[in-house]
Amino acid sequence: MPTSPAPTSPAHIVRALDWSRIETDLAMRGCATTGMLFSPKECAALAALYDEPGRFRSRVVMQRHGFGQGEYQYFDNPLPASIAAWRSALYERLAPLANAWAAAMGQPADYPPDHASYLARCHAAGQLRPTPLLLRYGEGDYNCLHQDLYGDLQFPMQLTVLLSRPGEDFTGGEFVLTEQRPRMQSRAEVVSLAQGEAVIFAVNQRPVAGTRGTYRVTMRHGVSRVRSGCRHTLGIIFHDAR
């Protein structure tokens, strides 16, 4: 008998998302919100991992590198089981879209259908270190516009999940995207997220259909200044890092 995923499993929840809206938003704006992925309890449990020693392979204090203010930590292997499950379930749904983007930009459209195969490709290219991360911002902290590129191989979409409650745990701290268009001025997009909700967005370049064919735009993401409180997020990036 074919196995179907449990109703609470990431694979099941991912399948049930409103993909027609998500795909339209991604095509129009290079980003899309998902609706609630994690319950408040799950969000709190994930945010609490930040203080567990032994979970992470490295910690980055943003001001030391000119990346902003605040800090983040990359999970070490083995990833928490739920994060690994979300990462592969989301990958499977996004891989066909990634192939469509690659084809539209004249790039090889050969992202494999499952995440294990894609990770094997990353590892063969020397990108061996896991990239899921937890970020923590306090009052006055922010994250400069950036791209999460960690080697030659890059999957073209990633997700950020808001783990804190906007307006209650923190104020300010909006997720921001910019889109740099060829020979045009840049466009900004501010994404409002609820606790437990994710934004799916372009890591680097994405295709835009114009009147004279397809052109490429370059995206960057960051976070505006947190005005008060504490804000936690979970980042899910599908390529591993060199």
Ligand SMILES: O=C(O)CCC(=O)C(=O)O
């Ligand atoms: O904290 C945020 O909203 C942005 C996190 C981020 O840069 C990422 O997930 O790659």
Ligand SMILES: [Fe+2]
């Ligand atoms: Fe990022």
